[in-house]
Amino acid sequence: MREFEPMNTMLSATTAANDDIIATDKATVWHHLTQHQQWEEKDPIVISKGVGMRVTDVKGKSYLDATSGGVWCVNLGFGRERIADAVRQQLIDLCYFAGSYATEPGAEFAQKLLSKMPGLGRVYFSSSGSEANEKGYKMVRQLAHMNGDGTKHKIIYRDRDYHGTTIGALSSTGHEQRVAQYGPFAPGFSSFSHCLCYRCPFGKTYGSCNIECARDLETAILREGPDSVGAVVLEPITAGGGVIPPPPEYFPIIQEICQRYGVLIHIDEVVCGLGRTGEWFGYQHYDVKPDIVTMAKGVASGYAAISCTVTTEALFNEFKRADGNPLNYFRDISTFGGCTSGPVAGIETLAILEEENLIQNTRDMGDYLMDQLYALQEKHAVIGDVRGKGLFVGIELVTDRATKTPASEAQTGQVAGHCLEHGVMIGRTNRSFSDLNNTLYLSPALITTKTELDEIVSAIDAGLSAVFKQ
Ligand SMILES: Cc1ncc(COP(=O)(O)O)c(C=O)c1O
Numbered sequence: 001m002r003e004f005e006p007m008n009t010m011l012s013a014t015t016a017a018n019d020d021i022i023a024t025d026k027a028t029v030w031h032h033l034t035q036h037q038q039w040e041e042k043d044p045i046v047i048s049k050g051v052g053m054r055v056t057d058v059k060g061k062s063y064l065d066a067t068s069g070g071v072w073c074v075n076l077g078f079g080r081e082r083i084a085d086a087v088r089q090q091l092i093d094l095c096y097f098a099g100s101y102a103t104e105p106g107a108e109f110a111q112k113l114l115s116k117m118p119g120l121g122r123v124y125f126s127s128s129g130s131e132a133n134e135k136g137y138k139m140v141r142q143l144a145h146m147n148g149d150g151t152k153h154k155i156i157y158r159d160r161d162y163h164g165t166t167i168g169a170l171s172s173t174g175h176e177q178r179v180a181q182y183g184p185f186a187p188g189f190s191s192f193s194h195c196l197c198y199r200c201p202f203g204k205t206y207g208s209c210n211i212e213c214a215r216d217l218e219t220a221i222l223r224e225g226p227d228s229v230g231a232v233v234l235e236p237i238t239a240g241g242g243v244i245p246p247p248p249e250y251f252p253i254i255q256e257i258c259q260r261y262g263v264l265i266h267i268d269e270v271v272c273g274l275g276r277t278g279e280w281f282g283y284q285h286y287d288v289k290p291d292i293v294t295m296a297k298g299v300a301s302g303y304a305a306i307s308c309t310v311t312t313e314a315l316f317n318e319f320k321r322a323d324g325n326p327l328n329y330f331r332d333i334s335t336f337g338g339c340t341s342g343p344v345a346g347i348e349t350l351a352i353l354e355e356e357n358l359i360q361n362t363r364d365m366g367d368y369l370m371d372q373l374y375a376l377q378e379k380h381a382v383i384g385d386v387r388g389k390g391l392f393v394g395i396e397l398v399t400d401r402a403t404k405t406p407a408s409e410a411q412t413g414q415v416a417g418h419c420l421e422h423g424v425m426i427g428r429t430n431r432s433f434s435d436l437n438n439t440l441y442l443s444p445a446l447i448t449t450k451t452e453l454d455e456i457v458s459a460i461d462a463g464l465s466a467v468f469k470q
Pocket of ligand 1: 131164
Protein backbone atom coordinates (compact mmCIF):
# COMPACT_ATOMS: atom_id res chain seq x y z
CA MET A 1 0.00 0.00 0.00
CA ARG A 2 1.41 3.40 -0.94
CA GLU A 3 1.69 5.93 1.87
CA PHE A 4 -0.33 8.65 0.15
CA GLU A 5 -3.25 6.43 -0.69
CA PRO A 6 -6.36 7.74 1.15
CA MET A 7 -7.72 5.52 3.93
CA ASN A 8 -11.20 5.06 2.41
CA THR A 9 -9.63 3.70 -0.80
CA MET A 10 -7.60 1.24 1.30
CA LEU A 11 -10.72 0.03 3.03
CA SER A 12 -12.75 -0.40 -0.11
CA ALA A 13 -9.86 -2.23 -1.80
CA THR A 14 -9.72 -4.66 1.13
CA THR A 15 -13.46 -5.14 1.12
CA ALA A 16 -13.44 -5.84 -2.59
CA ALA A 17 -10.66 -8.38 -2.16
CA ASN A 18 -12.58 -10.04 0.67
CA ASP A 19 -15.76 -10.17 -1.39
CA ASP A 20 -13.75 -11.72 -4.19
CA ILE A 21 -12.32 -14.44 -2.04
CA ILE A 22 -15.73 -15.23 -0.58
CA ALA A 23 -17.27 -15.40 -4.05
CA THR A 24 -14.37 -17.49 -5.33
CA ASP A 25 -14.66 -19.88 -2.41
CA LYS A 26 -18.42 -20.22 -2.84
CA ALA A 27 -17.96 -20.94 -6.52
CA THR A 28 -15.10 -23.41 -6.30
CA VAL A 29 -14.49 -25.16 -2.98
CA TRP A 30 -16.32 -28.28 -1.87
CA HIS A 31 -16.06 -28.03 1.92
CA HIS A 32 -15.62 -30.86 4.40
CA LEU A 33 -18.71 -32.08 6.24
CA THR A 34 -20.86 -29.40 4.64
CA GLN A 35 -24.37 -29.43 3.18
CA HIS A 36 -23.80 -26.79 0.55
CA GLN A 37 -27.38 -25.87 -0.24
CA GLN A 38 -27.91 -24.39 3.23
CA TRP A 39 -24.34 -23.21 3.59
CA GLU A 40 -24.28 -21.14 0.43
CA GLU A 41 -27.10 -18.94 1.70
CA LYS A 42 -24.52 -17.35 4.01
CA ASP A 43 -21.00 -16.10 3.47
CA PRO A 44 -18.31 -18.52 4.60
CA ILE A 45 -15.99 -17.44 7.39
CA VAL A 46 -12.64 -17.10 5.68
CA ILE A 47 -9.98 -17.41 8.35
CA SER A 48 -6.88 -15.50 7.38
CA LYS A 49 -4.67 -15.11 10.44
CA GLY A 50 -4.00 -16.77 13.75
CA VAL A 51 -1.92 -15.81 16.77
CA GLY A 52 -1.94 -17.93 19.91
CA MET A 53 -5.55 -18.97 20.45
CA ARG A 54 -7.09 -16.13 18.44
CA VAL A 55 -7.89 -16.19 14.75
CA THR A 56 -9.18 -13.40 12.52
CA ASP A 57 -11.34 -13.65 9.43
CA VAL A 58 -10.94 -11.61 6.25
CA LYS A 59 -13.61 -9.21 7.44
CA GLY A 60 -11.51 -8.40 10.50
CA LYS A 61 -13.64 -10.25 13.05
CA SER A 62 -11.64 -11.95 15.78
CA TYR A 63 -12.48 -15.30 17.41
CA LEU A 64 -11.16 -17.10 20.44
CA ASP A 65 -10.62 -20.63 19.15
CA ALA A 66 -11.54 -23.31 21.70
CA THR A 67 -11.23 -26.04 19.06
CA SER A 68 -7.52 -25.89 18.13
CA GLY A 69 -8.24 -25.21 14.50
CA GLY A 70 -11.70 -26.79 14.32
CA VAL A 71 -10.65 -30.41 14.76
CA TRP A 72 -8.18 -30.63 17.65
CA CYS A 73 -4.99 -30.01 15.69
CA VAL A 74 -3.23 -26.77 16.55
CA ASN A 75 -2.25 -27.78 20.06
CA LEU A 76 0.54 -25.20 20.36
CA GLY A 77 -1.54 -22.31 19.07
CA PHE A 78 -1.14 -20.28 15.89
CA GLY A 79 1.79 -18.22 14.66
CA ARG A 80 4.70 -20.28 15.98
CA GLU A 81 7.59 -18.74 14.03
CA ARG A 82 10.04 -21.22 15.48
CA ILE A 83 8.24 -24.11 13.76
CA ALA A 84 7.84 -22.13 10.54
CA ASP A 85 11.56 -21.26 10.53
CA ALA A 86 12.64 -24.87 11.09
CA VAL A 87 10.29 -26.14 8.37
CA ARG A 88 11.43 -23.41 5.96
CA GLN A 89 15.09 -24.32 6.43
CA GLN A 90 14.32 -28.02 6.00
CA LEU A 91 12.36 -27.36 2.80
CA ILE A 92 15.38 -25.54 1.40
CA ASP A 93 17.78 -28.30 2.48
CA LEU A 94 15.67 -31.29 1.46
CA CYS A 95 11.90 -31.01 1.05
CA TYR A 96 11.22 -34.66 0.38
CA PHE A 97 12.59 -38.06 -0.12
CA ALA A 98 10.71 -41.34 -0.37
CA GLY A 99 10.31 -43.31 2.83
CA SER A 100 12.37 -46.24 1.62
CA TYR A 101 15.37 -43.91 2.11
CA ALA A 102 16.38 -42.31 5.40
CA THR A 103 16.35 -38.60 6.21
CA GLU A 104 17.88 -36.77 9.17
CA PRO A 105 14.64 -35.30 10.55
CA GLY A 106 12.84 -38.64 10.16
CA ALA A 107 15.40 -40.48 12.28
CA GLU A 108 15.71 -37.71 14.86
CA PHE A 109 11.97 -37.32 15.29
CA ALA A 110 11.38 -41.08 15.54
CA GLN A 111 13.98 -41.33 18.29
CA LYS A 112 12.54 -38.38 20.23
CA LEU A 113 8.97 -39.62 19.84
CA LEU A 114 9.86 -43.13 21.03
CA SER A 115 11.52 -41.67 24.12
CA LYS A 116 7.97 -40.64 25.19
CA MET A 117 6.56 -44.10 24.53
CA PRO A 118 8.28 -46.73 26.70
CA GLY A 119 7.67 -50.23 25.38
CA LEU A 120 7.36 -49.15 21.75
CA GLY A 121 10.15 -49.40 19.25
CA ARG A 122 9.38 -48.34 15.66
CA VAL A 123 7.78 -45.42 13.84
CA TYR A 124 6.18 -45.68 10.39
CA PHE A 125 5.43 -42.31 8.75
CA SER A 126 2.40 -41.35 6.67
CA SER A 127 0.28 -38.25 6.32
CA SER A 128 -3.19 -38.59 7.87
CA GLY A 129 -4.85 -40.25 10.82
CA SER A 130 -6.94 -42.50 8.59
CA GLU A 131 -3.84 -43.62 6.78
CA ALA A 132 -1.97 -44.32 10.01
CA ASN A 133 -4.85 -46.55 11.11
CA GLU A 134 -4.96 -48.33 7.75
CA LYS A 135 -1.26 -49.14 8.18
CA GLY A 136 -2.03 -50.70 11.56
CA TYR A 137 -4.83 -52.79 10.03
CA LYS A 138 -2.58 -53.93 7.21
CA MET A 139 0.09 -54.97 9.70
CA VAL A 140 -2.45 -57.09 11.59
CA ARG A 141 -3.73 -58.71 8.39
CA GLN A 142 -0.25 -59.42 7.07
CA LEU A 143 0.82 -60.91 10.39
CA ALA A 144 -2.13 -63.30 10.12
CA HIS A 145 -0.79 -64.44 6.74
CA MET A 146 2.84 -64.62 7.76
CA ASN A 147 2.07 -66.59 10.94
CA GLY A 148 -0.70 -68.76 9.59
CA ASP A 149 -3.24 -68.98 6.82
CA GLY A 150 -4.54 -65.43 7.23
CA THR A 151 -7.48 -66.42 9.44
CA LYS A 152 -6.51 -64.33 12.49
CA HIS A 153 -7.12 -61.07 10.65
CA LYS A 154 -10.32 -59.63 12.14
CA ILE A 155 -10.32 -56.32 13.93
CA ILE A 156 -12.78 -55.50 16.67
CA TYR A 157 -13.68 -51.84 17.09
CA ARG A 158 -15.80 -50.04 19.64
CA ASP A 159 -19.18 -48.47 19.18
CA ARG A 160 -18.96 -44.62 19.14
CA ASP A 161 -15.26 -44.65 18.16
CA TYR A 162 -14.12 -43.02 14.92
CA HIS A 163 -11.01 -44.10 13.05
CA GLY A 164 -11.07 -42.11 9.86
CA THR A 165 -12.56 -41.44 6.50
CA THR A 166 -11.14 -44.13 4.20
CA ILE A 167 -13.18 -47.28 3.58
CA GLY A 168 -11.07 -49.44 5.92
CA ALA A 169 -11.23 -46.81 8.65
CA LEU A 170 -14.98 -46.33 8.15
CA SER A 171 -15.41 -50.11 8.29
CA SER A 172 -14.09 -49.86 11.85
CA THR A 173 -16.06 -46.78 12.86
CA GLY A 174 -19.03 -46.86 15.24
CA HIS A 175 -20.81 -43.69 14.08
CA GLU A 176 -23.96 -44.67 12.26
CA GLN A 177 -24.34 -41.35 10.42
CA ARG A 178 -20.68 -41.06 9.41
CA VAL A 179 -20.76 -44.48 7.79
CA ALA A 180 -24.29 -44.28 6.30
CA GLN A 181 -24.41 -44.47 2.48
CA TYR A 182 -20.71 -45.37 2.14
CA GLY A 183 -21.09 -49.14 2.17
CA PRO A 184 -20.38 -51.82 1.28
CA PHE A 185 -17.63 -51.90 3.86
CA ALA A 186 -14.53 -54.04 4.14
CA PRO A 187 -15.09 -57.48 5.66
CA GLY A 188 -13.26 -58.50 8.83
CA PHE A 189 -14.43 -55.76 11.18
CA SER A 190 -16.85 -56.23 14.05
CA SER A 191 -17.92 -54.02 16.95
CA PHE A 192 -18.39 -54.18 20.71
CA SER A 193 -20.03 -51.82 23.21
CA HIS A 194 -19.08 -48.26 23.99
CA CYS A 195 -18.09 -47.31 27.54
CA LEU A 196 -20.11 -44.18 28.26
CA CYS A 197 -21.30 -44.55 31.84
CA TYR A 198 -23.85 -41.73 31.42
CA ARG A 199 -25.67 -43.89 28.87
CA CYS A 200 -24.51 -47.32 29.94
CA PRO A 201 -25.38 -49.81 27.19
CA PHE A 202 -25.92 -52.43 29.92
CA GLY A 203 -28.24 -50.27 32.04
CA LYS A 204 -25.75 -50.37 34.93
CA THR A 205 -24.39 -47.69 37.25
CA TYR A 206 -20.68 -47.16 37.67
CA GLY A 207 -19.63 -48.30 41.13
CA SER A 208 -22.05 -51.18 41.22
CA CYS A 209 -21.27 -52.63 37.79
CA ASN A 210 -18.77 -55.23 36.68
CA ILE A 211 -17.32 -53.02 33.90
CA GLU A 212 -19.48 -54.96 31.45
CA CYS A 213 -18.48 -52.53 28.70
CA ALA A 214 -14.88 -53.83 28.79
CA ARG A 215 -15.94 -57.47 29.23
CA ASP A 216 -18.08 -57.15 26.12
CA LEU A 217 -14.83 -57.37 24.15
CA GLU A 218 -14.60 -61.02 25.17
CA THR A 219 -18.15 -61.60 23.97
CA ALA A 220 -17.22 -60.10 20.60
CA ILE A 221 -14.05 -62.22 20.34
CA LEU A 222 -15.99 -65.40 21.17
CA ARG A 223 -18.73 -64.47 18.71
CA GLU A 224 -16.21 -63.99 15.89
CA GLY A 225 -14.05 -66.94 16.98
CA PRO A 226 -10.76 -66.28 18.86
CA ASP A 227 -8.74 -67.85 16.04
CA SER A 228 -10.03 -65.21 13.67
CA VAL A 229 -9.48 -62.06 15.77
CA GLY A 230 -6.13 -60.34 15.29
CA ALA A 231 -6.59 -56.99 17.04
CA VAL A 232 -8.85 -54.56 18.83
CA VAL A 233 -8.70 -50.89 17.89
CA LEU A 234 -9.68 -48.29 20.49
CA GLU A 235 -9.46 -44.59 21.06
CA PRO A 236 -7.99 -44.05 24.55
CA ILE A 237 -10.77 -41.50 25.05
CA THR A 238 -13.51 -41.60 22.44
CA ALA A 239 -13.32 -38.20 20.75
CA GLY A 240 -15.86 -37.43 18.00
CA GLY A 241 -18.24 -39.98 19.49
CA GLY A 242 -18.90 -37.65 22.44
CA VAL A 243 -15.67 -37.34 24.49
CA ILE A 244 -15.85 -40.54 26.52
CA PRO A 245 -13.05 -41.34 28.97
CA PRO A 246 -13.30 -44.97 30.08
CA PRO A 247 -13.51 -45.85 33.78
CA PRO A 248 -10.09 -46.61 35.38
CA GLU A 249 -10.74 -50.37 35.49
CA TYR A 250 -11.44 -50.50 31.76
CA PHE A 251 -8.07 -50.90 30.08
CA PRO A 252 -6.61 -53.51 32.46
CA ILE A 253 -9.63 -55.70 31.64
CA ILE A 254 -9.14 -55.10 27.91
CA GLN A 255 -5.46 -55.96 28.30
CA GLU A 256 -6.19 -59.19 30.15
CA ILE A 257 -8.76 -60.32 27.56
CA CYS A 258 -6.41 -59.55 24.68
CA GLN A 259 -3.57 -61.42 26.35
CA ARG A 260 -5.80 -64.46 26.87
CA TYR A 261 -6.87 -64.63 23.22
CA GLY A 262 -3.64 -63.46 21.54
CA VAL A 263 -5.28 -60.26 20.30
CA LEU A 264 -3.13 -57.18 19.59
CA ILE A 265 -4.08 -53.81 21.04
CA HIS A 266 -4.13 -50.88 18.61
CA ILE A 267 -4.67 -47.51 20.30
CA ASP A 268 -5.79 -44.64 18.07
CA GLU A 269 -4.20 -41.48 19.52
CA VAL A 270 -5.02 -39.33 16.49
CA VAL A 271 -6.83 -36.85 18.75
CA CYS A 272 -5.36 -37.54 22.21
CA GLY A 273 -1.72 -37.89 21.18
CA LEU A 274 0.97 -35.40 22.16
CA GLY A 275 -0.35 -33.86 25.31
CA ARG A 276 -4.03 -33.14 24.72
CA THR A 277 -5.22 -35.12 27.75
CA GLY A 278 -2.44 -34.12 30.17
CA GLU A 279 -0.12 -37.05 29.42
CA TRP A 280 2.03 -37.49 26.35
CA PHE A 281 -0.54 -40.03 25.14
CA GLY A 282 -4.07 -40.77 26.28
CA TYR A 283 -3.32 -44.45 26.90
CA GLN A 284 -0.67 -43.44 29.44
CA HIS A 285 -3.42 -42.51 31.90
CA TYR A 286 -4.35 -46.17 32.01
CA ASP A 287 -2.65 -49.45 32.73
CA VAL A 288 -2.34 -50.82 29.20
CA LYS A 289 0.51 -51.88 26.93
CA PRO A 290 -0.42 -51.27 23.29
CA ASP A 291 1.14 -53.13 20.38
CA ILE A 292 0.26 -50.41 17.86
CA VAL A 293 -0.28 -46.68 18.49
CA THR A 294 -1.42 -44.31 15.77
CA MET A 295 -1.29 -40.51 15.89
CA ALA A 296 -1.68 -37.52 13.61
CA LYS A 297 -3.30 -34.20 14.50
CA GLY A 298 -1.16 -32.98 17.41
CA VAL A 299 2.07 -34.53 16.12
CA ALA A 300 3.05 -31.34 14.31
CA SER A 301 0.31 -29.13 15.78
CA GLY A 302 -1.15 -28.50 12.32
CA TYR A 303 2.10 -26.96 11.01
CA ALA A 304 2.67 -29.95 8.69
CA ALA A 305 0.76 -33.05 7.63
CA ILE A 306 2.27 -36.05 9.37
CA SER A 307 0.95 -39.20 10.95
CA CYS A 308 2.71 -42.10 12.62
CA THR A 309 1.99 -45.76 13.18
CA VAL A 310 4.16 -46.77 16.11
CA THR A 311 4.68 -50.42 17.03
CA THR A 312 6.51 -52.56 19.52
CA GLU A 313 9.89 -53.87 18.48
CA ALA A 314 8.45 -57.39 18.80
CA LEU A 315 5.78 -56.65 16.18
CA PHE A 316 8.37 -55.01 13.93
CA ASN A 317 10.64 -58.05 14.25
CA GLU A 318 7.90 -60.30 12.88
CA PHE A 319 8.25 -58.40 9.62
CA LYS A 320 12.01 -59.01 9.55
CA ARG A 321 11.61 -62.78 9.45
CA ALA A 322 11.80 -63.51 5.74
CA ASP A 323 11.22 -67.29 6.20
CA GLY A 324 12.17 -67.80 2.58
CA ASN A 325 9.08 -65.92 1.42
CA PRO A 326 9.96 -62.83 -0.65
CA LEU A 327 6.63 -61.24 0.35
CA ASN A 328 7.40 -61.28 4.07
CA TYR A 329 8.05 -57.64 4.75
CA PHE A 330 5.69 -54.69 5.11
CA ARG A 331 4.99 -53.91 1.47
CA ASP A 332 3.37 -50.57 2.14
CA ILE A 333 4.20 -47.05 1.03
CA SER A 334 2.93 -43.57 1.73
CA THR A 335 4.17 -41.01 -0.79
CA PHE A 336 3.76 -38.06 1.53
CA GLY A 337 5.19 -40.02 4.44
CA GLY A 338 8.47 -38.89 2.86
CA CYS A 339 7.84 -35.15 3.37
CA THR A 340 10.50 -33.86 5.73
CA SER A 341 8.39 -30.92 6.93
CA GLY A 342 6.39 -33.33 9.11
CA PRO A 343 9.19 -34.73 11.25
CA VAL A 344 10.85 -31.31 11.53
CA ALA A 345 7.61 -29.76 12.76
CA GLY A 346 7.26 -32.79 15.06
CA ILE A 347 10.73 -32.22 16.56
CA GLU A 348 9.86 -28.59 17.29
CA THR A 349 6.46 -29.58 18.66
CA LEU A 350 8.02 -31.98 21.16
CA ALA A 351 10.61 -29.37 22.17
CA ILE A 352 7.98 -26.65 22.71
CA LEU A 353 5.74 -28.98 24.71
CA GLU A 354 8.69 -29.66 27.02
CA GLU A 355 10.26 -26.21 27.21
CA GLU A 356 6.94 -24.47 27.92
CA ASN A 357 5.81 -27.20 30.32
CA LEU A 358 2.58 -27.50 28.35
CA ILE A 359 1.59 -30.95 29.50
CA GLN A 360 1.50 -29.70 33.08
CA ASN A 361 -0.41 -26.63 31.88
CA THR A 362 -2.89 -28.97 30.21
CA ARG A 363 -3.47 -30.78 33.49
CA ASP A 364 -3.80 -27.56 35.50
CA MET A 365 -5.98 -25.73 33.00
CA GLY A 366 -8.00 -28.90 32.37
CA ASP A 367 -8.80 -29.13 36.10
CA TYR A 368 -9.73 -25.45 36.15
CA LEU A 369 -11.96 -25.85 33.09
CA MET A 370 -13.73 -28.85 34.60
CA ASP A 371 -14.43 -26.90 37.80
CA GLN A 372 -15.92 -24.03 35.81
CA LEU A 373 -18.08 -26.43 33.81
CA TYR A 374 -19.32 -28.28 36.90
CA ALA A 375 -20.35 -24.87 38.25
CA LEU A 376 -22.13 -24.15 34.96
CA GLN A 377 -23.90 -27.48 35.26
CA GLU A 378 -25.38 -26.30 38.59
CA LYS A 379 -26.81 -23.30 36.77
CA HIS A 380 -28.08 -24.94 33.57
CA ALA A 381 -30.33 -27.99 33.89
CA VAL A 382 -29.71 -28.64 30.21
CA ILE A 383 -26.16 -29.79 30.99
CA GLY A 384 -26.62 -33.50 31.59
CA ASP A 385 -23.00 -34.58 31.79
CA VAL A 386 -19.54 -33.01 31.74
CA ARG A 387 -16.64 -35.35 31.02
CA GLY A 388 -13.11 -35.35 29.71
CA LYS A 389 -9.44 -35.33 30.58
CA GLY A 390 -6.93 -32.51 30.34
CA LEU A 391 -7.96 -29.94 27.76
CA PHE A 392 -10.41 -32.23 26.06
CA VAL A 393 -13.94 -31.89 27.38
CA GLY A 394 -17.46 -32.84 26.31
CA ILE A 395 -20.65 -31.20 27.60
CA GLU A 396 -23.68 -33.36 26.88
CA LEU A 397 -26.95 -31.47 26.61
CA VAL A 398 -30.31 -32.95 27.61
CA THR A 399 -33.76 -31.41 27.69
CA ASP A 400 -34.71 -33.45 30.76
CA ARG A 401 -32.08 -34.54 33.27
CA ALA A 402 -34.25 -37.29 34.74
CA THR A 403 -34.95 -39.02 31.42
CA LYS A 404 -31.66 -37.85 29.82
CA THR A 405 -33.61 -36.89 26.70
CA PRO A 406 -30.92 -35.61 24.34
CA ALA A 407 -31.06 -32.02 23.12
CA SER A 408 -31.46 -31.96 19.36
CA GLU A 409 -28.61 -31.51 16.92
CA ALA A 410 -30.23 -28.21 15.93
CA GLN A 411 -30.32 -26.90 19.52
CA THR A 412 -26.75 -28.02 20.14
CA GLY A 413 -25.73 -26.30 16.91
CA GLN A 414 -27.51 -23.13 17.98
CA VAL A 415 -25.47 -22.99 21.19
CA ALA A 416 -22.24 -23.35 19.19
CA GLY A 417 -23.62 -20.79 16.69
CA HIS A 418 -24.36 -18.30 19.47
CA CYS A 419 -20.80 -18.67 20.78
CA LEU A 420 -19.42 -18.16 17.27
CA GLU A 421 -21.50 -15.05 16.76
CA HIS A 422 -20.05 -13.71 19.99
CA GLY A 423 -16.49 -14.48 18.97
CA VAL A 424 -15.84 -17.88 20.57
CA MET A 425 -15.41 -21.05 18.53
CA ILE A 426 -16.48 -24.28 20.20
CA GLY A 427 -17.10 -27.72 18.70
CA ARG A 428 -20.01 -30.14 18.82
CA THR A 429 -20.97 -33.65 17.77
CA ASN A 430 -21.65 -33.42 14.09
CA ARG A 431 -23.76 -35.87 12.10
CA SER A 432 -22.51 -38.90 13.98
CA PHE A 433 -25.57 -40.52 15.57
CA SER A 434 -29.23 -40.25 14.69
CA ASP A 435 -30.34 -38.99 18.10
CA LEU A 436 -27.17 -38.18 20.00
CA ASN A 437 -25.56 -35.23 18.26
CA ASN A 438 -25.91 -33.35 21.53
CA THR A 439 -22.40 -32.89 22.89
CA LEU A 440 -20.43 -29.65 22.85
CA TYR A 441 -16.65 -30.03 22.62
CA LEU A 442 -13.87 -27.94 24.05
CA SER A 443 -10.28 -28.54 23.00
CA PRO A 444 -8.39 -25.29 23.41
CA ALA A 445 -4.69 -25.13 22.60
CA LEU A 446 -2.48 -26.44 25.37
CA ILE A 447 -1.13 -22.92 25.93
CA THR A 448 -4.48 -21.71 27.21
CA THR A 449 -4.88 -19.53 30.31
CA LYS A 450 -7.58 -19.13 32.94
CA THR A 451 -8.63 -15.83 31.36
CA GLU A 452 -9.25 -17.51 28.00
CA LEU A 453 -11.07 -20.40 29.64
CA ASP A 454 -13.28 -17.94 31.52
CA GLU A 455 -14.14 -16.28 28.22
CA ILE A 456 -15.03 -19.65 26.69
CA VAL A 457 -17.17 -20.73 29.63
CA SER A 458 -19.01 -17.44 29.76
CA ALA A 459 -19.77 -17.68 26.02
CA ILE A 460 -21.27 -21.14 26.61
CA ASP A 461 -23.21 -19.79 29.58
CA ALA A 462 -24.71 -17.07 27.38
CA GLY A 463 -25.33 -19.52 24.52
CA LEU A 464 -27.21 -21.95 26.77
CA SER A 465 -29.28 -19.11 28.25
CA ALA A 466 -30.17 -17.82 24.81
CA VAL A 467 -31.09 -21.17 23.26
CA PHE A 468 -32.78 -22.80 26.24
CA LYS A 469 -34.13 -19.59 27.79
CA GLN A 470 -32.71 -20.48 31.20
C1 LIG B 1 -9.76 -40.71 16.62
C2 LIG B 1 -9.53 -40.38 15.17
N1 LIG B 1 -8.88 -41.25 14.40
C3 LIG B 1 -8.64 -41.00 13.10
C4 LIG B 1 -9.06 -39.83 12.52
C5 LIG B 1 -8.80 -39.58 11.07
O1 LIG B 1 -7.78 -38.66 10.89
P1 LIG B 1 -7.60 -37.92 9.48
O2 LIG B 1 -8.79 -37.02 9.32
O3 LIG B 1 -6.30 -37.20 9.64
O4 LIG B 1 -7.53 -38.96 8.45
C6 LIG B 1 -9.73 -38.88 13.29
C7 LIG B 1 -10.18 -37.61 12.69
O5 LIG B 1 -10.85 -36.81 13.29
C8 LIG B 1 -10.00 -39.17 14.65
O6 LIG B 1 -10.72 -38.33 15.41
